[in-house]
Amino acid sequence: MRIQIYISVAVLILFQKSASEAVSRPPPPANVTIQCDNYGVEARWEYPDQSRDVHFFVVVTYSVGRKSETTQNRNLNISSMLFYSAHTTYFVTVRAMRGGQESDSCESATFSFNENAGNAEIICYLDFPEVELSPKDGKLHVQFFNPPHLYRNTPALSNLSNTEFLNYYIETEESKNGFTCGLKNKTCESSIEFSEHRGVYCVNLTGKVGQRSLNPRSKCFEGDIRIYPSFTVYLYPVLGVALTLIFITGIIMLLAKKFNSEIKKNAITAFPKFLVFNPAPAGQCKVLKVETEIMDSKVKIEPVGDPHEQTTLIEMYSDEEQSSGDRDVGRGDLDNQCAYGPNLLDEDDEDEEDEPGNLSNGYDSPHVNLSLQMSPGDTVNVYGP
Structure with a gap:
């Protein structure tokens, strides 16, 4: 009987102990995820208890070892806990701790930076x-x-x-x-x-x-990625052609000048020496100088002798000219044979006996002496009937 009582008491004590442990042990985290970016790797998880006395124990496991760290947050940057990233596969486990009690662990998916890791569920890029x-x-x-x-x-x-x-x-x-x-x-x-x-x-x-x-x-x-030639691509060829033409033109002008001088030299030697004109030196060449004579622009005619005789002479010349004009009308045929007008000598022969002023009878008319004064000191005498 006593044995049964001891057994019942022991079972009751064990039951109470297990019940108290179950009440004091924290629940495990859930949904542990891995986020990879350019500058690191971060593990995140969920936990229902919001009390401040709960801590989380994070362990990073890889092929050659493991790293752990404790935090009160529901996330942790595990970049510093990663080694040999070129060839290693990782996974993360998280456990909750409270009052010395630990929960069950929650494990993440495997991940790696190596794209050839066949057992990695997550590839970090x-x-x-x-x-x-x-x-x-x-x-x-x-x-x-x-x-x-x-x-x-x-x-x-x-x-x-x-x-x-x-x-x-x-x-x-x-x-x-x-x-x-x-x-x-x-x-x-x-x-x-x-x-x-x-x-x-x-x-x-x-x-x-x-x-x-x-x-x-x-x-x-x-936009447009096609290449277009610059201005210098066209400028340099144009300048080259222009300079070439100028050079060729200069050569042609020099050759033409040389040939022209040779032609002139050969032409001079082809003529006799007496046909070659040699210009006199500048000092021996005398230029003719035309000198103008100063003359008096006023011509003065002075009558000589009696003015009455001069008037008579002018009237006699007028009568002779009128009579000569009458005789010229009837002698048109004779005048046609003379290019210088009517023959006055023949007329004088016919009227030689009738006219009192005949030369054969001498100068029976009074003479008039006309004096032309050309310049001071010079006198020209003009005589007339």
Whole structure:
């Protein structure tokens, strides 16, 4: 009987102890997730109890070891707890702790930065850097920061070796081209050629550093990438042609001048010496000088003798001229034979006996002496009937 009582008491004590432990033990966390970005990895979980006395024990496990850390938050950046990111697969476990009591652990999915890790459920990618597109030499020029320089402090690229470098691909509507960029290069550059003008040129870039993959990056350039010759391309040929023509023209002029001098020299030697005109020296050449004679512009006629006789002489000449005119009318045929008008000598012969002023009878008319004074001191005498 006593034995049964002891057994009942022991069972009751054990039952009370287990019940008290069940009441004091915290519940386990739920839904542990992993978020990877360019600068680290963060673990997040859910927990229903909002009390401040609950702590969480986080353990990062990988192939060669494990790292742990405690926090009161419902998330933790585990970047500093990751090693050998190029070849390692990780997973995270979280347990709640309160008053020395621990809950059951909650485990996350496996993850890795290595795209070739077959047992990883989550692959963490780095974002491809911002890309700049511009036309250059008729091609589309692509430029961006080298990811090892941009993400050098991240856990994904913290253990780079000298043999690792960036391999990237640029894919267009026409082709897909691969390029490499060394670790020493701060920026990566390349050019893509298009077969025709499109107006809008789009590219899609992918790549990886070692076995660490980069998220794809798409970018478009709107404009004209065709190359057009500059002004100097046309200017230099034109200047070259112009200078060539000027040079040729100068050579032709020199040759023509030389040939012309030779022709003149040969022409001079072909003529006799007496036909060659040798100009006299400047000092021996005398120029004729025409001197004008000063004369009095006033001509003075002075009558000589009796003025009455002069008047009579003028009247006699008038009568003779009138009679001569009457005789010329009847002798038209004779005048036609003489180019100088009627023959006055014949008329004088016919009237020689009738006219009192006949030369055969002598000068029976009074004489008039006319004196022309040309200049002071010079006198010209004019005699007339």
